[in-house]
Amino acid sequence: MTDLTTIENKLQPRISVAPMMDWTTKDYRFFARLFNPNVILYTEMVTTGAILFGGANRHLDYNHEEHPIVLQLGGSNPKDLATCTKMAQDWGYDEVNLNVGCPSDRVQNNKIGACLMAEPNLVAECIGEMRNAVDIPVTVKHRIGIDDMQSYEEMLHFVDTVAKTGCDNFIVHARIALLQGLSPKENRDVPPLRYEDVYRLKQERPNLLIEINGGVKTYAETLEHLKHVDGVMIGREAYHNPYLLAELGQLWDLDMPNRFDIMDQMMPYIAKRMEEGAPLSIITRHILGLFQNLPGARKWRQALSGGNAKTFADVENAIANIKEAMQRTEDYLRDHPKPIIVE
Template structure:
């Protein structure tokens, strides 16, 4: 089933950090992992190595860039290429006020020619794929034709992979969280996009939270991107191994691989009390899951031994 198909972990600010991506990779070797959105200014003016470095185990890993200046996007692409990212994605989907102010995200859907220029400038700096993540529309520009024309214009610049979040983005009046929940999902529009552009790789995103839903979407499009469902219930990533005919690792197997990584992060000066927020979902839906979250949350001086003790208690409770 998975020939020429793929599944991705969506880019999520404050969630898809390198620590969570390392954790995610333990569940599934095939899923494409996306970074948080990283702005061009964070790369060009900030601590470049801090925002771009990642673990070799994360491959395939995609950098999501936020920006609107083709020359700066090209500069960042060249730098990212040296770090070894497998793909670079342009954020044309985020609806927050902050990114709009900097002309980043969903507001760029109104300027497909500018997005096309960014694609071309970035392609000049790398042989890696340049992809675009967008919405199906913005505000009252929410017709299927609006999205179709955007994709048609950008694809002429050489972009062949589009990830469509199947909700309209409301740039005024809704928070980013509300923008993920209130505008209705229109999956059929994304299916239609694939029908009209059969030569393009079309991936769908938005509200997808089960293996059955993933299977259904893969009948109509080339890929499925999942965000918060993977984060809050990471065993769903393990379940997805079935699509490739692979074994599904258990919580115990995953934790045994995680502990050495946590020890390494402690030796690098990381605070486990902060870092472990990314691992709270591993026992989602099981007896003791709440106790696990309590044991790991808000502790200033958490140790790997304490994490292991808490995990063993949950594993025993559930005969895992």
């Protein structure tokens, strides 16, 4: 397990990749780690029921290279959450996070996610039990509000109630969630971003570690947020344009890695996963954005998501296919350099 002092001291500011269902799998997380050693990676949300009754190995497994890594739990039963948090610590996770932000109908029915903002005392009880079960940090990811609870004062009451447990780290998605009437996708885009509410929370509760989430797409935007809060969580942009993670390395004076070097490091992992029985397509879908915003990005995506990439069942042919795609992309980039824009 990564030393907690290292996480708290070395990894300031806290930059993280948001938990995203079906996206932040262990294959994506291994890939993402190659861009930046300091960014904090989150698992997909895993429900307590899935861990307790669906096979812990399946849901808790990760690659050692992914540290620092946070397990995000979904649930509202304090005892079950405490049990799963202890399992996470024993498994080697660096932190555990409680999901109080997901607006999906499926999780609402089981009292999981954003609907819990309406029950701050229950969330506090859950966090208290989780914290008492482990030595690693326990954090909360939540919205600025839900449905009829849209005011800053209501969010502050939620945070203050949970903070009484000793929890001092809150990741705040700067949109409300409308649990009745909007789909999960619409809840990521339709409600307006209210960054000022998150900034105000940090200003009024300076003793808490406040991270902001929602709509962040660039290094410049990240820098602007860091003037007001302690950390920034990036969601879909980190998936579609993973090289943003490399650009964020400037926060720690890290050298910018070469995209082709990253793929060279990825090759042994792909071979290992295929030898374990993983289809090539479930791995390559996570690396389609490697050349996002560069000439040749479309050709790279086509080479990996076309029929050929899916039909190479053996490791040797699969690796040869990816290397060929890399070479074609490199040749295209050389012949079609991205124009320099002078402002």
